[in-house]
Amino acid sequence: MSIVQKIGQTVMKKAAELAPDAWLPGGKPDPLIEHRPALIGAPESRLDGPQKVRGEARFAAEYALDGMVYAALFYSNVPKGRIASIDTSAAEASPGVVLVMTHRNAPPMKPMPLFMTQPKATGGNDLPIFQDDEIHWNGQPIALVLAQTQEQADYASSLILATYLAEPSVTSLSAAKAKGTTPGLFQGEPLKLEIGDAEAALLAAPHRVDSVYRTPRHNHNAIELHAATVFWSDDELTVHDASQGVAHTAWSIAQVFDLKEEQVHVKSPFVGGGFGGKTLWAHQILAAAASKLAGLPVRLVLSREGVYRVVGGRTTTEQRVALGAQSDGTFDALIHTGFVAMTAHNALPEPFILPARCTYAAGSFKLDVEVATVDMLANTFMRAPGESVGSFALESAVDELAEQIGIDPIELRIRNEPEKDPTTGRPHSSRNLVEAYRSGAEKFGWGERNSAPRSRQEGEWLVGMGCATATYPYHRMPGGAARMTLSKDGRVHVEIAAHEMGMGTSTAQTQVIAARLGLPMDHVTFAYGESSMPGMVLAGGSQQTASIGSTIIAANRALVTELLKLTSHDSPLHGLDPDDVIGRDGGLCKIDEPERFESYATLLGRTETGELTVEASAPPPLEAQHWSMHSFGAMFCEVRVNSVTGEVRISRFLGSFDCGRIINAKTAASQFQGGIIMGIGLALMEETQFDERNGRIMNPSLAEYHVPVHMDVPEIDILWTDIPDPHAPMGARGVGEIGITGTAAAIANAIYNACGKRVRDLPITLDKLID
Amino acid sequence: MPQTLSINGTDVPLPDDPRVSLLDLLRDHLQLAGVKKGCNQGACGACTVLLDGKERILSCMALAVQYEGRKVTSIEGLAANGTLHPLQQAFIDHDGFQCGYCTPGQICSSIGMVEELRRGVPSHVTDDLSAETIAFSREEIQERMSGNLCRCGAYNGIIAAISETHAKAVR
């Protein structure tokens, strides 16, 4: 970023902070908040459900193209150095082989634009791909085979022989720390904040806890393998991708091949789970390059091991949390500092201090993320980057402090509720964490808990309860745009380059559009998942609902403006302003005089074609710089710890959320539950194990990287406040990521209550619980 | 006579290449892409299909040539004349999926699982190992479905869908 851009950004931010409420997006509440139509919040079943249960939903690896060939990759097994020799002759001679591609014959390509360096950049790293003999991580792909069948390609790739000139590498957090660290930068800002002298306040406080918490590397492990089916026609490239950012990916691939953005078509109507991992990595680039060289359509499906070698996951963290408090529990000092491992060509220092910035009032703060640089596969965004692992450390520490002071952990949290944002001073747009705790505690039966560890035993099983706060911010990224066509028969078609990875986006947005226009759901079609559509709406940061919602507000306004222009003196709507009317019963009416109504059929009857198309863009997302906009949740867990084996079973779990208004009760509950289940994995079993001597991932499979299975998951109770956020579109903040936050701490706290063991290193496996 | 196996009621020839798994035969050769590949090594359950209508197998761990003359049913073969199988409808009603990628495997696996209960095949959580049939319980289903991973975490909805379908069938 240039200095001028930086100053521009700072000025903009200050202006957004100081501007009067009414000037900002969300300054005037979305009319859907007050005139809540029945569709908002309705538990509608997924519109794509029938396709999915019939097996008719087509994913990236499921397009069969004429003459298509299959790809297999060959990976380095040293972490750093050069390729000394690579012998591909046996592979080339193997039956069915069409092409073997290495750095010696790959077409010239630029590195992928690195995530967050430009608006549409979405590369997981910005290293050269097949352009030289350099090795940057253990498992880097260095050769690709194309063959007539997958079996032939797989076999041929096993015949490749490579030797290396290895160079010294840094492949553990401790070795990297010893070489010195640099301050983490996230979204252009340092992950560092000091208010007052927190270290001095800590020392002076009558109560204090001060511990180090560790979390390992993680992988997303979406069940759909990463895949790309690609073909070129002349200079146009089509990619059937599994993508959480179709517009971003098209632009980024265009940069790599020196094409115009419009020459790359990325299509991704279904994505088999993303969680931050389905962005742009080397495999899409390699498939396109090989297809170009061979002149044939290519399908490249990463093997499960390939996903671990090519696509990064969440990185390792080592976090210190220290809290100093008065006897009544009020915090004098909140310190959250520590280290993350990160690679050089990468943009994500896991920002674990984010929960500490907004959750509690405190007399002083010291927050800091330091980066230690390793030579490994780039780490990346994974569900709630920062909050997931940061809330584990912070919320464990709060529980430890509560025990020391002898105060109920919920009460301790309530005593430190801030009146405004504790580190920015901005007013809250809507914050109802205390209410979430009260309703959650009551439903869960928190009153039954005995605060003394080991006080409840049933046979071999020690039973305990714990709680923790969940938190995730409201985001709305710039760039939302939509095309909307309304026709005389009262049907509307909307196109946005957005995504459906299972969040229920297409269903929820169909509800919102129907509610906003006053149409039945079956008169609305919502098209998404293609880069040629308007907008750049990343499925990330739990922001799609807000981003699309705000875009639809803009498009609807443009549409209504046009419709009102069509009215003449005899129309009951003549002379009205777009702000005076709302959509209802297949037409428009004046808000406070609903009998002044005209149907869309009548309104569009005044056009020649009987339909109207508008395109509109969402306003810049300044609301989040004016108000402190965060979702919160109160997480409750009951565990059983086996006193003989140390085995942990989660017997009950409840999440009580304050995420603004819920759009679809059915799919939102699933999102919360899904997040909590990934949080169960984070707490109890997930770890990407790597060999600290050479940085090679040792468990690149679903047999050895354990994710929660049916037997690990109890019935999960979900509550929500449903209090609309007056400054968010529809009153809704996102629901996709918050479930994974707070969960691990609630589990760790419950385990402590059950058996008296405080585990600060994730995952909490049974060896850490037996004496 | 060419050697064949039956897939959703249609006879298809065995592949020439004996390395072709049943999964790749279905997905790549026959374009029955409703059958999913999540690991290709028996660890996720996404590729589950039914043999002779009731036995569940992982098609990634099966060579197609092993199944000469057998009847294989994939997710595409479950809906009868366009009407969803009751379990398919229950998955929709109970939101037993998010991304939908594990779903065909979960559905085929549940059908095979219920057959195992009927046949009295015990599991790790079965108390009476000699019972003729195994009683349907939440714990039995959880244990028996644990080979079908769902990273989206739709487990609660899946269990609800299986339980409701089973309860209706018993009535």
Ligand code: FES
């Ligand atoms: S693909 Fe067969 S078990 Fe995973």
Ligand code: FES
């Ligand atoms: S629904 Fe996505 S993996 Fe199960």
